[in-house]
Amino acid sequence: MTHRTTPVGNAVVVGAGMGGLLAAAALTGSFRSVVVLDRDVLPDTATARRCVPQARHVHALLAGGQAAMEDLLPGFVSELLTLGATAGDALGDIRWIVDGHRMAREISGVPGILASRPLVEWQMRRRVEALPNVRILDRSDVTGLTVDGERVTGVTVQHRGGVPPEVVETDLVVDSSGRSSQGVARLGELGFAPPAESQLAVDVSYATRHFRLDPPHLDGDSGIGMAPGPSSPRSGFMGVQEDGTWIVTLAGYGDDVPPLDPDGFLDFVKSFPAPDMYDALRTAEPVDDGVRYRIPTTVRRHYSADDLPSNYLPFADAICSFNPIYGQGMSVAAVEATILRDCLRSSRTHLARRFLRGANRCIDAAWTLTVDNDLRIPAVPGRRSARVRLVNAYTSRLDRAAAVDPAVGSAFLRVTHLLERPGTLLRPATVLRVLLASR
Structure with a gap:
């Protein structure tokens, strides 16, 4: 059973992106002081940051992420909606075409939120900054760690803007500095072994543009998703934004790079196996020239508590950087934050391990x-083990079944939204529905 403890000591979070802010929210009840450090200039408004290039592309809050954020910062979801974010049912309000199969519609009970990444991060930063024991310092480069035996005692910080460098004393360091984290190198300099890594060379390229639609709504739907599969590897999503425009992100694997020019962009959309997105965009008004982003690999670092200082925690993308096409990053970080908070409420003993x-x-x-x-x-290189081939054969059947049985689609969305574990899709009742419907 967890219990609350009296806040004591100081904590430092490296990185003021979504992961770092969520970590700070998790720490605030257990530490007297929480300092969040970021090398970027943090804007006063909901604008994209230079150090977060993926922020300009489509984002969504999965149901599991929403629940975790609301648990950490009550009222956060309603605040987003007040600022213009759109809430809806993940199956009832969004049209999904998965590997060419149109998912049957129903109210799934799986809530989703569409909002720009800058809006979500800005509102999260406002909430965290308002916490009485949290300080967020931008233009602050972490240059090293000081240690005493197996513990980190301080974080060396080089402030910009004429502020002299300092060592911030700490009882806990949370590294949420992203997939390009220098944490592994810094720990290596101190003699700690690097973690093993799993990588997949997805080589995904994204292209994103914003449009005004005429008419402005898709018969009440808030989005259209084209999910990739073996027969239709191109993907894309369009969704309404808080300013009334529609964001459209297209993605392709390998050499299939979505164009940014107006004609090429629309031709890519026209190639999708269903016409919904093309029909919505062919008379739409572009409002920007678009941006591109590329993910060469997804990376997972297999950290062991035995190879870490006893008071040092990797967090969010510093542990695992997902393929953004699936929209999991913010929501997984939010779930991690609730786990961190609950671990601290219980005990600080063996914190990294737990x-x-x-x-x-x-x-x-x-x-x-x-x-x-x-x-x-097919374009993604990698070993297809017997397990992977079996799972993916079942997934292809599931795609076909979801086109005629909305209960199958709802079950799948509960997994993708982090409400259920993937194993639930192998429950006998679900398997039977998949086998019957996919015929």
Whole structure:
């Protein structure tokens, strides 16, 4: 049973992106002081940051992520909706075409939120900054760690803007500095072994543009998703944004790079196996020139508490960087934050071991689900084990079944939204529905 403890000591979070902010929210009840450090300039408005290039592309809050954020910061979801975010049912309000199969519609009970990444991060930062024991310092480069035996005692920080460098004393360091984290190198300099890594060369390219629609709504639907599969590897999503425009992100694997020019962009959309997105965009008004982003690999670092300082925690993308096409990053980080908070409420003894054990359960499910699906794409190199081939054969049947049985689609969305583990799709009742419907 967990119990609350009196806040004591100081904690430092490296990185003020979504992961770092969520970590700070998790720490605030257990530490007297929480300092969040970021090398970027943090804007005063909901605008994209230079150090977060993926922020300009489509984002969504999965149901599991919403629940975790609301648990950490009550009222956060309603605040987003007040600021213009759109809430809806993940199956009832969004049209899904998965590997060419149109999912049957029903109210699934799986809530989703569409909002721009800058809006979500800005509102999260406002909430965390308002916490009485949290300080967020931007333009602050972490240059090293000071240690005493197996413990980190301080974080060396080089502030910009004429502020002299300092060592911030700490009782806990949370590294949420992203997939390009220098944490592995810094720990290596101190003699700690690097973690093993799993990588998948997905080589996904994204292209994103914003449009005004005429008419402005899709018969009441808030989005259209084209999910990839072996027969239709191109993907895309369009969804309404808080300013009334529609964001459209297209993605392709390998050499299939979506164009940004107006004609090429629309031709890519026209190639999808269903006409919904093309019909919505062919008379739409573009409002920007678009941006591109590329993910060469997805990376998972298999940290062991035995190879970490006793008071040092990797977090969010510093542990696992997913293929953004599946929209899991923010939501997995939110679940990790609730795990960290609960670990601290229980005890600080063996904190790294207990946190990593809990975090890896969530990461295992999300990583396996996305890697298996990426390995369905012929252009993605990688070993297709017997397990992967069996799972993906079943997934193809599930795609076909979801086109005629909305209960199958709802079950699948509960897994992708982090409400259920992938194993639930193998329950006898679900398997029977898949086998019958896919015929």
